[in-house]
Amino acid sequence: MARIKDVAKEAGVAPSTVSLVLNKKGYVSEETRLKVEAAVEKLNYIPSEMARNLSLQRTNIIGVIVPSISHPFFSELAEALETELYSLGYKMMLCCTKYKENSERKFIEMLKRQTMDGIIMGAHSLDVSIYEGLKEPVIAFDRYLNDNIPIVHCDHCIGGRLAAEAFLQHDCHHVIGIEGYQGVHTPANDYHRVFHETMRQHGVTTDILEMPWNAFTYEDFLATAEKLFKEYRDIDGIFGSDMAIASCMRVAAQRGYRIPRDIKMVAYDGTGMTQTGIQPITAVRQPIEKLAAIAAQKVVSKVKGTKDNLPWVLQPRLLKGETC
Amino acid sequence: MARIKDVAKEAGVAPSTVSLVLNKKGYVSEETRLKVEAAVEKLNYIPSEMARNLSLQRTNIIGVIVPSISHPFFSELAEALETELYSLGYKMMLCCTKYKENSERKFIEMLKRQTMDGIIMGAHSLDVSIYEGLKEPVIAFDRYLNDNIPIVHCDHCIGGRLAAEAFLQHDCHHVIGIEGYQGVHTPANDYHRVFHETMRQHGVTTDILEMPWNAFTYEDFLATAEKLFKEYRDIDGIFGSDMAIASCMRVAAQRGYRIPRDIKMVAYDGTGMTQTGIQPITAVRQPIEKLAAIAAQKVVSKVKGTKDNLPWVLQPRLLKGETC
DNA sequence: TTGAAAGCGCTAACAG
DNA sequence: CTGTTAGCGCTTTCAA
Numbered sequence: 016m017a018r019i020k021d022v023a024k025e026a027g028v029a030p031s032t033v034s035l036v037l038n039k040k041g042y043v044s045e046e047t048r049l050k051v052e053a054a055v056e057k058l059n060y061i062p063s064e065m066a067r068n069l070s071l072q073r074t075n076i077i078g079v080i081v082p083s084i085s086h087p088f089f090s091e092l093a094e095a096l097e098t099e100l101y102s103l104g105y106k107m108m109l110c111c112t113k114y115k116e117n118s119e120r121k122f123i124e125m126l127k128r129q130t131m132d133g134i135i136m137g138a139h140s141l142d143v144s145i146y147e148g149l150k151e152p153v154i155a156f157d158r159y160l161n162d163n164i165p166i167v168h169c170d171h172c173i174g175g176r177l178a179a180e181a182f183l184q185h186d187c188h189h190v191i192g193i194e195g196y197q198g199v200h201t202p203a204n205d206y207h208r209v210f211h212e213t214m215r216q217h218g219v220t221t222d223i224l225e226m227p228w229n230a231f232t233y234e235d236f237l238a239t240a241e242k243l244f245k246e247y248r249d250i251d252g253i254f255g256s257d258m259a260i261a262s263c264m265r266v267a268a269q270r271g272y273r274i275p276r277d278i279k280m281v282a283y284d285g286t287g288m289t290q291t292g293i294q295p296i297t298a299v300r301q302p303i304e305k306l307a308a309i310a311a312q313k314v315v316s317k318v319k320g321t322k323d324n325l326p327w328v329l330q331p332r333l334l335k336g337e338t339c
Numbered sequence: 340m341a342r343i344k345d346v347a348k349e350a351g352v353a354p355s356t357v358s359l360v361l362n363k364k365g366y367v368s369e370e371t372r373l374k375v376e377a378a379v380e381k382l383n384y385i386p387s388e389m390a391r392n393l394s395l396q397r398t399n400i401i402g403v404i405v406p407s408i409s410h411p412f413f414s415e416l417a418e419a420l421e422t423e424l425y426s427l428g429y430k431m432m433l434c435c436t437k438y439k440e441n442s443e444r445k446f447i448e449m450l451k452r453q454t455m456d457g458i459i460m461g462a463h464s465l466d467v468s469i470y471e472g473l474k475e476p477v478i479a480f481d482r483y484l485n486d487n488i489p490i491v492h493c494d495h496c497i498g499g500r501l502a503a504e505a506f507l508q509h510d511c512h513h514v515i516g517i518e519g520y521q522g523v524h525t526p527a528n529d530y531h532r533v534f535h536e537t538m539r540q541h542g543v544t545t546d547i548l549e550m551p552w553n554a555f556t557y558e559d560f561l562a563t564a565e566k567l568f569k570e571y572r573d574i575d576g577i578f579g580s581d582m583a584i585a586s587c588m589r590v591a592a593q594r595g596y597r598i599p600r601d602i603k604m605v606a607y608d609g610t611g612m613t614q615t616g617i618q619p620i621t622a623v624r625q626p627i628e629k630l631a632a633i634a635a636q637k638v639v640s641k642v643k644g645t646k647d648n649l650p651w652v653l654q655p656r657l658l659k660g661e662t663c
Numbered sequence: 664t665t666g667a668a669a670g671c672g673c674t675a676a677c678a679g
Numbered sequence: 680c681t682g683t684t685a686g687c688g689c690t691t692t693c694a695a
Binding site: 064072074076083087093094097098101106107109114115128232237264286287292 | 411433442556616
């Protein structure tokens with residue numbers, strides 16, 4: 016493996032000159048530039064990123080923490096983050112916290128070890144004390160960590176209202192909201208709050224079914240759906256995340272309910288999965304790509320110490336499907 | 340930010356001794372160990388990963404190349420890879436090639452630059468010449484790259500047969516197979532080949548609908564489904580990937596077909612999405628988690644230069660759903 | 664315009 | 680058992 020000094024020797028110049036040529040910095044005479052380029056070519060020289068990193072004190076890697084990545088919301092998020100980070104010249108290192116005992120703590124540790132330049136944090140952690148006093152660049156994605164860590168998120172109050180309005184057009188009487196574990200401190204809790212408030216203002220009975228913490232597999236959602244139909248009999252509406260609704264559709268069908276005739280359903284998130292299958296799902300869509308692009312740009316701004324004028328909050332919208 | 344020499348000074352020892360203590364190598368007297376640990380504590384010292392990387396000539400990062408990550412197959416794969424790599428002490432750096440003009444080439448370049456220790460490659464690249472003569476550790480996931488790069492994959496011949504057998508139990512007459520772009524050189528092409536062979540041996544007419552290259556969004560699949568129903572009228576079976584089938588279910592329903600009464604459907608991959616929705620989908624399931632675990636262990640073996648006795652090929656199985 | 668030299672922060676061989 | 684020394688491979692002053 017050729018090193019910079021091999022190239023220097025081959026070209027008959029000093030390593031520093033090779034460095035200048037490679038990084039197009041300073042003034043180098045045409046003549047030596049050509050000599051260096053020829054040497055690079057001849058030796059098939061490729062600079063070591065590790066050495067540059069140490070010298071420049073950065074890695075151009077951004078860490079992304081999510082609970083799961085097989086879950087459609089996070090898989091769309093991760094894809095959008097990777098795409099945006101790539102276009103900003105960064106690579107994405109992924110950490111899924113689900114099932115991994117304090118992998119998040121280790122990841123933060125890696126941030127301090129300068130394994131990455133910054134982090135976008137979107138996991139459902141209960142203990143966020145590790146973020147206290149953290150000097151490194153962190154952006155939260157739809158998650159409250161502490162007063163110093165800004166949050167990119169969707170306006171969930173509007174989201175909750177859009178969902179409620181969808182149900183209210185079809186006079187339901189009893190609607191169940193499937194919620195994530197409420198111990199997680201997130202702006203997303205707003206959409207349920209506003210949803211129930213709005214529904215009750217219009218005289219609709221609502222109930223809440225809370226899911227266990229960090230439950231993201233389809234088995235988790237199917238189990239919750241089973242539980243819902245066991246506990247509640249006279250219902251005519253269900254509101255929950257994409258996966259929750261897709262699971263309820265299965266259980267509802269098994270029990271002979273017709274959708275939307277017998278039960279209306281509205282999903283929150285509006286990932287691609289709501290658009291396939293026998294019935295496309297009526298859903299409140301979070302602008303995942305845009306949220307991701309903003310989160311990526313914000314974290315890079317923080318790493319570089321620059322400013323941007325991007326908004327922190329974006330609007331969701333309703334996708335009309337066939338379930339409500 | 341404290342450095343190793345600060346710790347050394349604080350503890351009144353040499354940097355190398357601090358290093359020994361931190362890495363639990365060699366023999367260090369209890370006394371100095373305690374002194375060092377106290378100094379580490381006091382200065383809140385955290386070693387720099389970049390410096391260790393340069394010194395040890397490794398990064399403990401494995402790159403993973405996939406076409407997309409919002410696609411359920413790859414999102415499940417990525418999650419399983421991350422989990423396994425994590426337990427092996429490695430981090431996963433992700434590269435989605437879809438929509439990114441030669442991002443793959445850049446990624447391979449990064450491998451050569453020692454940004455990562457090895458790569459698991461699962462993208463649908465048409466030009467695999469960049470892998471020619473590559474010295475760095477690479478494992479292919481369900482993809483032919485070249486004779487020197489071993490492949491982890493599922494036994495797709497069995498997969499194709501399982502799918503055919505599912506249809507043959509219900510005497511279909513005309514079944515369409517939706518295939519990925521056939522220019523991609525992958526073991527997965529086998530499942531269509533065997534599927535069609537088996538069906539035709541039993542007197543069933545089959546046709547092939549080929550998708551465009553690198554088409555992975557639900558819009559792509561819906562478009563293909565529309566095309567299918569426009570081009571073929573008298574069909575009673577469809578075989579394709581999870582996303583393809585889910586999309587066909589939607590279009591079939593729109594056109595008034597009942598599943599499985601009018602059309603039987605079998606999906607290939609069997610990701611979680613086949614288990615939710617109004618009708619769970621009959622599917623050939625690839626053992627994604629196990630394939631991922633093997634790929635991860637294989638690439639790490641290659642990085643470390645060790646051997647393992649893990650198999651390269653795993654068996655798929657049929658998940659009975661309600662669509663065939 | 665170029666080269667020498669110091670430095671990024673850690674590890675490891677080798678004395679002692 | 681511990682300190683000295685020499686790297687790992689690149690960047691960046693600072694002279695010349």
